[in-house]
Amino acid sequence: MSLNHLSSHLSETESEADDLWQQHLKEIGEKLNNEHDQTGFLRMEKRNHIWNASSYSLSSLLSFSNGVFANRNNSIRSIASTISASSLASKPALSALYELLIKPMECCLPPTAGHEGCKELILVLQGDLYLVPFALLKPCQMAAPLCERYNLLAVPSVRALQASQMLSKHIKYNPNCTGAVVIGNPKLQPSVVHQWQWSPIPATEHECRMVSELMGCHSLTGANATKENVLREIPNAELIHFATHISWKLAAIVMSPGNFSTTSAVHGNLERMDLSDSSSDIVSLDGPSLPDIIITAADVLNTRLNAKLVVLSSGYSDDHAGRINTDGVVGLTRAFLAAGAQCILFSLWPVPDMASRMLMKTFYTAMLQGARASQALSSAMKTLQNSRQFSHPSNWASWLLIGSDVILSSKVALMGHALCELLKTPDRSREAMRVVLHLVCNCI
16 A cells, blocks of 8 residues: 555544544533433424525525515515526635625615714524624625624524514613623543543633633633532623633533542543444543533523623634534524523634634723624724734634624623713713713712
């Protein structure tokens, strides 16, 4: 066998083993979530996801779209009728996605030229559309991407959109708010690292320290970032920031086993395990029990949350630990929303440490100045886009907001937002004036 042949054979073997590993993780995640899902919510979401998954070819999808658009607007119909699979195949991927997903409705979008600030564009997503980097979509190479034209926000359904709009109309100060909880760099023992391929991520310590200083709160890091501690802290927090491994295959957040100790030597267990055997039980490998070191979607559902914003800063995970998939995104984000959180921010792919910290600092600074989540994210993206070191889209375009366009309820954030409302629309800011007077009377 030649050297090239041997290299190709080894590569194929590694790829097959990795695919089997990913499939095992998915099966374990489904098993754990189904066992602990007391409400049946996740099983219902799984069924809905399967039913909504499109089995149509591209041409039949376009034909269906044309039929729908024909009853709505002639201009939309004429644009949709010009789209064909052959025309999309000749375009760059981002332009093809734009032409398929955005262009048929482009005439209905609010104009951006000549207007101060960005308009909000709300995306109602289903299935694999959660994995599309909408921030980068643009009609041609020289055009501005969507993130420069609009503040982007995604919602899982039209009903969720209606609830989001109701929440965004009111500015409320919650005196019982406990502020923020920041979780990062959970300490993982060598046994856990070898079993699950979740390597330590010390860079998240810097991010946690930065976010904690901005928000004026404490952080749970290292051996303190345990499942028990986190589930105890997050129910009354307004902001929850996770800078940890996110296992999308398990639809779970990786925590520390705390002071767990074991005398079992587990190095090499993965090599000895027969991944081709579908009956292999990964959970039975030596080390702490898997349910003790992960917060699953079912665990989230069993916890009542009051959070306005949950940040899943998962960009530190490598391909093995953090490879994203639709089921994991839908399961975990909708679990947070169903548990009471109003908005979720997460990353579609790994992001360099410095780029993540820079984006988070800009994002939270804007929110503390009264900006809504979509405005703050848009500002953070533009900051990196205009920087010398992190201008490439891979550093800033991976972030997606799902849920309501929230503002924080801290005194500083509410004052900033209320003052902005007074300056922009002084004749329609009675609620903003009430908030300002309340904060001045109670804080001075």
